[in-house]
Amino acid sequence: MRCAFTGRSTTFARKTSSENPPAKPIQKEDNMAKKYIGVIPPIVTPVDEHENVDEKGFRKLISHCIDNGIHGIFVAGSNGECLALTQKERDRAIKIAIDEAGGRVPVMAGVMDSSTRRVIENTKRLEQMGDAAAVITPVFYARHATQDETVRHFEEISRNTAADLLIYNIPPFTGQTLTAATIIKIAKIDKVVGYKDTSGSFPEFQKCLSHFKGTDFVLHQGATNLAAASMLLGADGYIPSMAPLFPEPHIAMYEYGRKGDIANTMACNDLIAEISTIWPITKSQTASTKYALSRLGFFDKRVIQPTEPIQPDEEKRIDAKIEDIKKLIANFREVKA
16 A cells, blocks of 8 residues: 555555554653554544444544554544544444554543543443553533542542543643643553643643653643644654644654754644644534545545534635645655655
8 A cells, every 4th residue: 555645655464453462662762662652643433324433434544544654543532523423333433443453553542521430431341442541531511620620530530440541631622721730640640641732731731741751651742733842842742633634744743853853843844734724624623624534535524413514615625725735745755855
């Protein structure tokens, strides 16, 4: 198989999950093994006309990501419409992702919910599906009184699971912004291995970068516009939703950032900033992302109700933008050659 944008051969022998060992941790330069690092997109969930998971299309998308060098899969996040799916279909999406990844890359799965008990139940089902980290937010649709509520949330979940746990800070969807001080508290809890920050508060993320420097605690930047600076300052990866469509610049920015190569990191960031202009073309970022990724030819653009669907004129604008971005990537490749 060849990457649609790089033209490089990316041949992988497909193995079933039973044939594959768990994904190997990426070895950091300081010799600390960290499992959940690199470019890990919050993958969309293709659905059919009944809003059930399109298994065939979903498997193709996941293998496309892996075959083109993506370092991991984040399934059942907000970009995957996890709370719009029924519980049965949400669990099915997670199980398909774990099976299709087959140990080739690590999988992170959203188990976030509206109470501690519900998250524990989600996590216990996840444990039965295979090897994946549980991604957990503060509870939502709740009146948050203190940051300590979320600390207790993680303490109780940790007592009731054997899975790796990842903190997910996404204030627009939870109504609570976790501070760096709270992240540091939660990180001390058994089985909590990392943090995805989509708060957009870079000063707070910098505090985490400073505090956890030289440790095995994983830090991911969830805001793509802050990813370049985060990588240069020592983040372990980032979570870009458009990486499946344009893997090359996203992976390159991670690699350059890890090396501290400012010029090339920022050159990649310019490309990624242009890619990010696809999102506001529609009223819903989910609809624009899903349509753009549907251009890979694996699945339909369909979003789950009541999300505002993409309009024909918006499709044309995204199509044109994708062609422009392909040219920019080709030009960048020529300059680097």
